[in-house]
Amino acid sequence: xxxxxxxxxxxxxxxxxxxxxKPIGILLLLWPTLWALWxxxxxxxxxxxxxxxxxxxxxxxxxxxxxxxxADRHFDPHVERxxxxxxxxxxxxxxxxxxxxxxxxxxxxxLVVLLNNLTILLSIAALVLAASYPFTKxxxxxxxxxxxxxxxxxxxxxxxxHNNVVPPLxxxxxxxxxxxxxxxDTEYAMVDREDDRTIGIRSSALFFGKYDVVAIMVCYxxxxxxxxxxxxxxxxxxxxxxxxxxxxxxxxxxYNLIRTRDRAACFKAFLHNNWLGAVIFLGxxxxxxx
Numbered sequence: 582x583x584x585x586x587x588x589x590x591x592x593x594x595x596x597x598x599x600x601x602x603k604p605i606g607i608l609l610l611l612w613p614t615l616w617a618l619w620x621x622x623x624x625x626x627x628x629x630x631x632x633x634x635x636x637x638x639x640x641x642x643x644x645x646x647x648x649x650x651x652a653d654r655h656f657d658p659h660v661e662r663x664x665x666x667x668x669x670x671x672x673x674x675x676x677x678x679x680x681x682x683x684x685x686x687x688x689x690x691x692l693v694v695l696l697n698n699l700t701i702l703l704s705i706a707a708l709v710l711a712a713s714y715p716f717t718k719x720x721x722x723x724x725x726x727x728x729x730x731x732x733x734x735x736x737x738x739x740x741x742x743h744n745n746v747v748p749p750l751x752x753x754x755x756x757x758x759x760x761x762x763x764x765x766d767t768e769y770a771m772v773d774r775e776d777d778r779t780i781g782i783r784s785s786a787l788f789f790g791k792y793d794v795v796a797i798m799v800c801y802x803x804x805x806x807x808x809x810x811x812x813x814x815x816x817x818x819x820x821x822x823x824x825x826x827x828x829x830x831x832x833x834x835x836y837n838l839i840r841t842r843d844r845a846a847c848f849k850a851f852l853h854n855n856w857l858g859a860v861i862f863l864g865x866x867x868x869x870x871x
Contacts, residue, residue: 594672595681598650599643605852607642609765612858613758614638614735616808616865617751620815621740624869630742633692634735640692644685645711645731651678652715653782660776682712699741707734722788725770729762730755750814757807764800764832765854767793768839771847794840801832808861817868824864831857
């Protein structure tokens, strides 16, 4: 019984290290991937490919969280919000974290090898992006832009998996995701602004300073504008554009939350981005069903 409790405690620590108890990151990674899967297949995706991407999203987001906490292991104990994370609190060793990252990455790669060679090559780039992102916070003033590339790399991979080519349209969608990631992750960074300043971590919230709210809204506008352009290029119907209007309304709601820069409200806005991604996907699905 004692050994079982120890194993259960260890598994719980691994689950929290992978953030499986906080699925918002999975959803923010999944929505742009689903957009791409539907657009590249004209609303009729191969369901085998869809499930590979869904499972791969869960695995790679989990791996990303593990390597993020490994990279921040000397910083997290000094931040109130992160000091109890398993690696920072000593529940999981550095060696265990690296082994877990490796296993998760291998499992994700095991899914990708079921697809074509171009997708496999892109998956290697995706792994490099996911593994290197946490370290950009040491030197890059807007690491959220790098995060947007990492979180959006499922877009070119989706096009490659379905069509064995990555057209310019995919890169336009990736750029849109970069602006979206800057918007929502700046909201997240506003929660930790003072802690990041104290420990020397860079973030877009610090870079934009007093213009943080303006920058977020500009990024939302650019993201939605690019996605509207994508819709025009592929001749999507009115439900898609209604979805973009709903997403714009959600962005305005986020402005109401973040304009006072209250930490709890900023975090609420960050979490609420799940719905922004969801309404765009709903509009996209309905457009193809029309």
